Every structure is written in C-alpha cells, then in structure tokens.
Amino acid sequence: MTLSVGVIGTGVMGAEHVRILREETAGARVVAVCDADAGRARAVAGDGEAFTDPLALIHDHKVQAVVIASPDATHADLALACLAAGKPVLCEKPLAATADQALRVVQAEVQLGKRLVQVGYMRRFDPAYVEMLHVRQSGAIGEAVLLHNTHRNAAAPDWFTGAMAVTNSFVHEIDISRWLLDAEPVLARISAAPGGDPLMITLETDRGAVVSTEVYMNARYGYHVHAQLVGRDGTVEMAAPTVTLTNHASQHGHAWPENWVPRFRDAYRIQMNAWVRSIAEERPVGASAWDGYVATAIAEQVATALQTGNPVRLDFGQRPDLYL
Amino acid sequence: MTLSVGVIGTGVMGAEHVRILREETAGARVVAVCDADAGRARAVAGDGEAFTDPLALIHDHKVQAVVIASPDATHADLALACLAAGKPVLCEKPLAATADQALRVVQAEVQLGKRLVQVGYMRRFDPAYVEMLHVRQSGAIGEAVLLHNTHRNAAAPDWFTGAMAVTNSFVHEIDISRWLLDAEPVLARISAAPGGDPLMITLETDRGAVVSTEVYMNARYGYHVHAQLVGRDGTVEMAAPTVTLTNHASQHGHAWPENWVPRFRDAYRIQMNAWVRSIAEERPVGASAWDGYVATAIAEQVATALQTGNPVRLDFGQRPDLYL
Amino acid sequence: MTLSVGVIGTGVMGAEHVRILREETAGARVVAVCDADAGRARAVAGDGEAFTDPLALIHDHKVQAVVIASPDATHADLALACLAAGKPVLCEKPLAATADQALRVVQAEVQLGKRLVQVGYMRRFDPAYVEMLHVRQSGAIGEAVLLHNTHRNAAAPDWFTGAMAVTNSFVHEIDISRWLLDAEPVLARISAAPGGDPLMITLETDRGAVVSTEVYMNARYGYHVHAQLVGRDGTVEMAAPTVTLTNHASQHGHAWPENWVPRFRDAYRIQMNAWVRSIAEERPVGASAWDGYVATAIAEQVATALQTGNPVRLDFGQRPDLYL
C-alpha cells in the first residue's frame, strides 16, 4: 500500500518534494529521482534510482506516480508523457509555458477520459486559504462580493521579464480566486506603478464579485502573501504567518520569510499527503489540468492589457465534462 | 487672546464641534450657535447667543470665526458669506454640493487674496494618517508607489443615492490620497460589485503612484477605515483603531465603532485646536478651498465612470498661486 | 471662567504640563512658572510670571491653582503649602518621598475638611485603562479574579537605587490595580531575577483577586506598559500603543517609545482637562491624597519583602471619611 514515487527535477522545489515525501508523508516512498546533472540526481535519490532522462523515469516500471518539478518549459511535455503512460502526476505550476500547450494537456486527459494530472497550486492546501473557503461556505460572512489579494516577492528572479509578474506570479491569484469564489473572471483592468512594478489588477467575475490584486515583484522587505474575502455580512482574511512575536531594539513584531518555501511549507506537505491519498482512493483533489489551463489562459490575456491600458474581456472556452 | 467662535448647525457634527470647543480646545469660546430650530440652538448655545439665521451669526460683531456644520447644500453660500465678512471659517466637508459651486468659493477667496477657508477633511489631523505621512517623508519606505484605501460604513444613510458613495464618501480618500502622496490623480478606473456596492476604484497619479480604494457603504459589521502606503523599501499602514482587546465567548479581538465619530474623535479635536491656533498665528493649516474643490471635482468625474465602465481622464484646471 | 495656574518645576514633566495647559487645555492659562534656575523659569513662563521660590508662587494672589512637578523630595512640603493657602493642587506622583510624609498631607487635608489635592497618577485617565475599568464595571468579563501588569522601562535613571523599582515605578501599578479592581492589597510576595531586575510581585487583595506584576527597570528594547484583567467570563487587556504598523527590512511591527511621555501623552492631557474642570465644578477627580499615601505605604512595605524573601502582610490604616 506504499506508493512508489519518481521525482523529476532537484531544484528548490524538487528537493523539497523529496524531503516531504521522505520525512512527512504517510504511505509513500521515493524510488526514483531525475536531474540532468547525474551527480545531483544521485545525491538526492538516496536509496532510490537516479535518472538523467525524465522519460526513462516516467516509463520505469517501479515508478507508480510522478512529481514534475523541472523547469516550466518542460512541464507540458512531461505531463503528456505521464498521461501516455497512464501514471498519476503532480505537476508544479504552471502546467505549461503557454495556454496553447496547457490546452493540449487538457485535451489529452479528456481523450484518456480519466483525471491523472494535479497541478501544484499548493495554496489550495494552505490552512489559511482553506479556512477562508470554509468561512465563505459556512455563510458566516454572507455572499462574497470582493476579494483583496496581495502578492509581494522580496525580489524578482533575474530571469524575470515583463509579463512574468502576470504569467508566473499572478497565476497563483487567478487560481486561488477562482477556487475561493467559485466564480470565473470575465474582465480585467490593470494599472502599473512606475517601471511596471507593482501592478494593480482588477478582475470582474461572472458572479459579480470583484477581485483586486496587488502584484509586487520587488517589495524588498520580504515575501508577503495576503488575502481578504469581503462578504455582505463580514470579512475573513489571513492572519500574519508567524508563530512568535518579538520585542527587540525598539521594535515589536515578526519577521517575514525571504520566499514562498517557508510560507507555504505546510501547504506543500498537506498537498503531498492529499495527493498520495487521492491516488489510493482514486478521487482527484487539488487543481486539475483544466484549472491549470485556465490560470495560464487568463494570465496571457491579462498580460495584453498591460500594453493597451484598456479593460480586456477574458475568454477561455467551455469546461469539458471531465472537470465538472 | 481667546477666539470667539460661532457654530452653524447643531446636528451630530455641529454639536460635537461645540463640545470640542468647550471641553478640549485651548484659546477659544463658543459665543454663538445657529440652528433653524430656535429651541435646539438655545439648548446647545449655553451662555452663548442663539441664532436661527446663519447670516446674522456670520455678521454678528462678537463672532470672530465661524464653523459651518449645516447641511451640505448650504456650505458654499455660507462660506462665501464668511469670505465677504472677512472671517475665518472651518467648513465641514464637502465644501460644496457641486464642483461648480466649490470653484466659486475658490474664486472668491482668490479675489480676496487671502486664505480664510479651511475645509474639514479631518483625516489630515488623524494621528495614524499623520504618522503615515511622516514615515513617507522620512524616506523610511522609499518612493511611494501604491496606496490601498478601505472605506467601509456599517450602513449607508437612507438619503444616500447612487453616486453619493463617490461624491460623499470617496471624497475623503481623494483628499487624503492627494495629501499622503503629494500627487494629483489623472485617471480613474472603477469596478462595482452587484448592486453597485462595494466599489473598487483605481486612481493613477501624475507621479506614477497608484491609489486603490474599496468604498463599501453597507459593510454591516461596522465602520472601518484603513490605509496602507506601499513604498519601494517597505510599507506603513494603520493599526487597528482600538486601545483594548478582549477574550470573551470563544472570541479574541476588538469592537468596531458604528460610525466615524468615535473613530475620528482625536482628529476632530486636533483639527479644532490647530484651526484656532492657525488663526492666531495667521498660518493656514488643513485642507484649503482649492483642496475642497479638487476633491469634489474628481468625485464628480469618477462618478461618470460608474456609468460607462471605461477609464476616465481627470481634469480640474490649474492651481491658483494663492494655494502654492 | 479661565483658571489661572502656576506650575512649579520645569523639568520634562513640568515643561510638558505647561505645554498641555497652553495648547490643549480648555479654560486655563499659565500665569506663573517656578524654577530654581531663574532663566529657565523665564524661558518657560512665556507671558506668565517667573518665580524661583515655589512658596512665593503658591502665595501669589493671581495664582488660583498649582501644579507641582518639582523633585520628589519637595512634593509633600509644597502640597502642604497649597493646602495652607487653600489652593487646589495637582501634584506629580509620588505624593511624598515616604509614607510618613504622605500621611501628613492626608492629615492636613482631613483637618481642612476639603479635598484640594490630586496626585498625578495619570494612568487613571489613560484611554486604555479607562476602557478596561468600564469593561469590568459593565460585567462583560464577570468577577475580576486576576490582574497581570507589565511595567518595563528601557533603562533605569542613573539616580535609581535598590528599592526605587518598587517605590518609584511599582507605585503606578499599586495605584492602578486598586483603581481597576476596587480592592485593597493585603499580602505581597516577591521574586527577583539576578541583580534584582526584573522583579515579579504578587499582591493578594481583600476581595480575593490576585495582582501579578513584572517590574523591569532595564528592559532595553523600549518603554512598555501592559495590563490584562482576567474575569470569570473573559479578559480585557491593552492593545499595542501604536497607530501605525510597518513592514521594513524583513520585519513587520511597530516601534516602542523610549519612555512614558509619548506613551501617556493622552493621559496627561485628559488628566489636565479633567483637573481644570473639576476645580470649576468643585468635584474632585483622579487619585486623592489618600490614594497617594496608600500607594507609597504599600510600596515601602513591599520593598521590605525584597530583603527577607518572605510574604509580607500589608497594613496602611483606615481610610478617613473625607475619602469615602
């Protein structure tokens, strides 16, 4: 009853997934690790097998399920390979580098007629977001009318270019806002501060609720994600992500993490446990391939609004029955 | 050296101004109170004189300075009468019911060549906003790039109609944002939740900083005003407006006030002390007639964007030399 | 109807009282200021008269009421002189350097048969403490059973010696605890950290409620006063004394003041307004001479427990009818 997992990629997230599988996940073991750098693959693999070819890992008979944590540009093809091999896959976000590629994964899965792909939008497993969803669903704050998101990175990676604030960062808010509100964005407005950072993006949804998001790639002081859901009868928002407070050198408060890894450590762990269990129980959880496609499709269209300054109507087609 | 003040209007704000002048203001006394209801005027006047005609109060020789707290529609004419009489006046916001009327007050003051009008945008004296301004000016958070405002009323007054969320409530954010950022709005975008409440309004400014404001007239849970100023090196925001926290019945937290009076009690007191002192020292403080005009002019133009859904370019003319 | 006030002492507190009287107090003016340094007295006196002899100030016919802010050792004699002159006096805490001296002031006032002395335990006017009292009196937290006090100074003044942590600092908690709980301490226990700083002092009261106080003279990080009142049905405590929060350099939070002046600025202002009004209305407010005596008497007895390490029973005699 122990799931044999192969992990592709041994960067920050790949190594973290391996650690979580080994130390904090029930019912799983790491049997294979793949990296273009053979030494690195061996170092991370432990008593599992080291691969340099991801397709070899995917096709290896002892690998029952796959985690994709390789560079973004490889996601779609590897996910397609997993589908072809009939193996469940947890693919880091984004599902693909473009909406077109993401749609190919959706189409392949629809063809297969069975959901095997989970996209690693881990915020859906973050205890704070989960509690916000429960509060909305409980009716305690009434109908949701507004969602405020703040997404601040300490510094953009040096490989970031123009629209990546939207296509690589804001995709998180697209996914979590759809999930929190159970609504689809239909129109986007965008304003940019000098230099294009930060951005203020407003989405109007098919249910009427409005989503307002700050995306700030170079906030400097730290990594800070916040959300507040506003209803007719009240609001629910994230508390500060800290377990201690200090008084020191004239200051009271808490420290910010440098990046998303400590902030979402619990989310990654819970996501992995849920994914492993979902395979045993054959009940998909988390973001589907469709969700992955929609996030990327909306992001691409929002990015065009950056150029024109005009509101843009969003369009991403009909949800296939497989995802209802 | 004690300033003799006449107060026009004895509603919530008029009565509060009289109380502040009597109990918490140095160097002033209330010598006259005016209300259409003579009995009410006498009850509030104490040992001052009661008037039913505001112009009689303004022209009375023992009245050295005037506070206008009568209905909005009367503000412009009474302010003009104070200018004609050469008496300093603290006029509750808005300065006038329309931008055209407000502009007439500006023109009369420019003609006079001397600033006598202060508009009661009391937030400029709120300790939290003042500290936010000081933090920005200190350079501690670097260049300001974004300002998030939240303006929530528990319930809209029953005399509120469509655009008043903009022209009566959002004017506060227009004024305080200009003051905090030392910048002028040049473009507005607006999205509305179902029923037109809440609104999300984005202003772009001539310095590039973006202002994002939620205006929610029926937030139900309480009166809640918040602002966060985002800079290149950090942020500064309002703390919760409370002096105590409780644990009771499974809940930790604090209560919200029902309306703006308790929230801005300190601001009203400090504004009054500053106004009285500014007259003795002949150095105007607070929002000028020009500021009052600009807030109303922008609000009127933003309100039109509510109809079209399109971005609107803002235009309110050149600031006269008197206000430089 | 304007009260003519003479202020004795122009140190930190004396100068602050003069400022408050001039800028933030209704119905009062400063007509005399006294300091041993004639130049300093003149500088602070403004258009009032400068004195170097406090008794001359007290007896000057234009002085209607006196504020004592001179060194602690002079308080009792000056308060006695005010009583002899029949003039209301606001005396900075402590009322006297010893319980015996404080008792002499009480006895003189009882002899006079009229309350003229208010001791400047300003915390009774602090909005947070006032709200805590109201919450207790409202019944919202049920019977009060415990009071936690934290009293931290950034650094002890260099003239501080052994027991002054108790007789000069802890007296504040003695006074405010009696006032918050409406109860009298009957027994004290004390434990000291290495070097005698901080101290943990437990008081048991005649109503059963327990008072637990940390007194820390050299907390270094800042000036920090906190209190939490625990009842049968809940608790009420002070919120952080700040109006803004910042994110900067990996930290979220707020700054601590260096000393009590900014922390209790509102309390000092409100105390002064209440004192001036109480004279006009002939209704004493604040801490009485009796309260001043009891605080000092208990502090002296608690200080002895520091030596023995044993619990000490507290005794300060019967409250005279004048103070019922």
Next chain:
Amino acid sequence: MTLSVGVIGTGVMGAEHVRILREETAGARVVAVCDADAGRARAVAGDGEAFTDPLALIHDHKVQAVVIASPDATHADLALACLAAGKPVLCEKPLAATADQALRVVQAEVQLGKRLVQVGYMRRFDPAYVEMLHVRQSGAIGEAVLLHNTHRNAAAPDWFTGAMAVTNSFVHEIDISRWLLDAEPVLARISAAPGGDPLMITLETDRGAVVSTEVYMNARYGYHVHAQLVGRDGTVEMAAPTVTLTNHASQHGHAWPENWVPRFRDAYRIQMNAWVRSIAEERPVGASAWDGYVATAIAEQVATALQTGNPVRLDFGQRPDLYL
C-alpha cells in the same frame, strides 16, 4: 524500514495518535490497537490487530514500538512492561500518577542502561515553543531572566479535584519551562483566587530566572496557552494561534479552540514523526523518563504550598548519568 506500532488506549488522544500514524507519519504503520472495550479496539484497529489486554499487545512479536494513551493511573506499569520487553515507548503525560511511581520507571530504565521511554510532553515539538527556544539559544534576546506562562482551559473536566490544576495541568509548564530555560526550579510561591481558580505560581530557578504561571481551569472563553520569554535584550512570545481573522457583527478577531487538540495538532504530528525517526536512528528525542519524573515530583511539592501559603523549596534528587 517501516516501524510497526501498537497503540494502547482509544480515547481522544489514542484515536488521534492512530490517525496521525496513518495519515501524517512517514515510515510507520499501526499494527495493533488495545482497548478494554473490544468493539472499540476493533473499530480503531483497521487492518491492525485488536487487543483488550495491553500486556498482550506489548509482548506481541509484530509490535516493534508502543504508544501509551490509556488512563493516567496505568502509565507507569505499562511503561515498565515496555522496558521489560525492550521496546521503545511513547507514553502520554504524566509518566505516572505519583512521583514515586515515576521514579520506579526511571530506575528501571537506568538499570536497563538504555533510553526507551519518551514522555508525550508534546509542547516541546510545538513550532511556537521551538522557535522561542531557538531565539533564546541564538542570543538575540540575551540572557533569559523571566518566563511568563498562561495556561487556560475553558472548563475543568468533571473528574478534576483540588490539586489536579497543579499535578495534571501545571506539569506542562514545569516541563516546558525547564526545557525553554535549561534550568531547574528550586523554590515555588503560590497565590490562589477565590475558589482556588485561577492560581498564580512563581518558580525561582537555579540559574536565577523566574517563571510566572497563571493556571486557570475554568477560563470559560476558550482554551488559551501563551508564553513569553523575557531576556536582557528583548522578549519572544507566542503569536495568536490562528491562521485567519474575521470582521463580523461589530467584532474583529479570531476564535479560540475548545481544548488542546486543535491547538497542539501540529505538535502531536511533529512529535510522532520525530519519535518514529528517533527509533530508526537510535537517538532519543523529547522528554525523557527523568523529565517525566521531575515534572511530577515538582508538581506534587508545589501542590503542598497550596495548603500552607508559604514558599516551598523544591527537591527531586540527582539526575542519573543516563540522562546527561
């Protein structure tokens, strides 16, 4: 490499340990469950074996390690049986109903010459306590001089009698304070509110630091555990144990849990993962049998101070070499 665990007891904690082992623990499986109620044992056992005799479970050859979560009175004898069988055991706190019984476990383990017993003082694995320890060890707040603990239960269990507030609840603070401060208590003082609830207990330690603890069995509003560690250069304390904040019905804040299970869910999970790993690595973690004995011994002695009202010197003998 998967550890086969037997769990004794299926009450709140026993069932929770089984759930944690199954859903959130890497490298373990539940092979046996014991309860006096055979049906209950079977229901919880899943595909493991059900026992009604705990000794049979302990001696069963497929059981490699044991979790004891049966009633307190049984702990010592079952721990002794595990030692006799040479099997690692995680025993819920307290280790024994009396200090004498706990000492017998220590002596048996010393005789064995090998540490097999871990006592379930789970707070040592709570992220907030762990971070507080790290902050102290980092030197950021300087030498620790004071520790404030608050331990509030919503309501005492109905089987609670007099001293159990000390022997069953306060034992947690004894253990965590020794661990946080790396110091041993040498003297205790205690004051009680009316009805003996809450208690204020002060411990002085061999390093000079003072520990101040409120133990409140019937705080009504919720389950609330807090600690603040005070050093020469600053403090570190627990943040509110919540991931969301709400605004609703005039209130801002968060909810309190009803009891310790949700508050310490992470601690129990992390403890279990650490225990399983510690067995594989043969490196004991967590509270030892000696720690379990000391907590109970101190609690017994503190309880006597409740009777006399006098300070009590604490004595619990020499730590055996096995625990150095």
